[in-house]
Amino acid sequence: MSVESIIGAWVATGLTLFIFSFLYRDNPLFKLAEHLYVGVSVGYTIVKTYDTVLVHLIWKPIVEQHEWSLLIPVLIGTLMLARYVPQAAWLSRYAFAFIVGVGAGLAIPRTISSFILKQVEDTVRPLVALVPGEGVVLTWDLLNPASGVNTIIILLGVSSVLFYFFFSVEHRGPGKVVARTGIFFLMIAFGAAFGYTVMARMSLLIGRLTDLIGYADEAYGRPTLWLTVLTVSMLLLLSRRLKSEPPQEG
């Protein structure tokens, strides 16, 4: 086992346990791990961005391969920094105008095509299918996404939810029934989303516990056991100290 792996195991175990200690109560160990996480993430992003963008995509192509056309995007990018100089801040508007213009031009047609037209096409599927030899067939298989019964459910769901968000008409009489149906569909959607969220969070817990079990191995020096003892002791000490301290006034 390499020294880096052993050090990595101790650091990973310690930080995981420090973060988990928040489940007991907010404490300095949790704060330490939280601040380290933010700092390391930002530091890593800055270093990778510097290396990839400034060194490999700008400096090397311009200096070594003389790709002078790259100076145009560099200039546009540099204009953004003009915001920090009040007298020249107006120059940054050109850069932002360029980015907003290109971004909107690229995104709008693609988004309309993918999220509106394609989804509308899928919502208005034919209710019945023409099967050779069998004639017109309406399938009732709930597990088949293309079946007629699912087409009806989707049509009902989309129409009623859209009506629920249509506020120009008061939801009374038959309108109330449709709006209520919309709420019913929305609740099912929220339930499914929440169920998946619970599953995802549990997966994260499983991932961390799997690593902690792995790091309890003797080859790593059993960091899980030692650091659990350390974390629990620290929490007990902290709890005692808080109890012994008189409550602050004001």
Next chain:
Amino acid sequence: MRIAERMLKIDRRIIFLIIGLCTLVPLLYPVGLPIKISPEVRAVYDYIESLPEGSVFLLSLDFDPSSKPELYPQAVALLHHAFRKNLRVVAMTLWVSGTGLADQIISQVARETGKEDTKDYVFLGWSPGGTAVIINMGQNLYTTFPSDYHGRPTKGLPVLEGVNSLRDVDYAVSLGAGNPGVEAWYVFGKDKYKFEMGGGCTGVMAPGLYPLLRSGQINGLIGGLRGAAEYESLIGRKGQAIAGMDAQSATHMAIIVLVMLCNLFYFVLRRQQQAS
């Protein structure tokens, strides 16, 4: 204080402890509950299975370490399958914070399967721009990634022979933990450059991607740790995901029981209050 009232005011740390134990015990003593394969996961597997040897498989690892427990097993399973099928693997990431992890995953699986860097696979690394990277790759892969993660020029690499843009990709899978991810790859990649693609995502994102799956915009979807476990079952390789499935089932059961008990105590307490 009545039992129902006391139970409703239970210290939340006891619930944390129950959930922790329900996760830990099955991890230490696995039972091996059966895993049913869903059609959306099978669709990804079947498509890769149908690809001829030497086809170009693009894997975009669009996540960072915070989503590792769910997407790492998916990436490992997909790479094992692709390498077993002798596909040419082109890996990359749209997330700067996931670059190191992505490199670690592909290097590890390649080492395990005896695959050679630049000949059987290449890791292109990260390039700035998010969705613009996908559009650029659709026009010219070499201007988007002039060099790979290790600084070698991409032009002339054996693994990229005959590959000029996304149009030359036979199958793409984005393992996304957010934006840019699966949706961006569909909107700016598949929809524009017409290649087949599947997706992998965290459990939180899965319900939002089902409309894309239903409409055929993506051909398959691997959702969360559960999806990874299904894929591991399909390729016959027990990994981290299958190992975690017992724990997942146990915690879900614990949560269901807790929700039911909570409701039961709530209604009991309400009835008692009404009676008194």
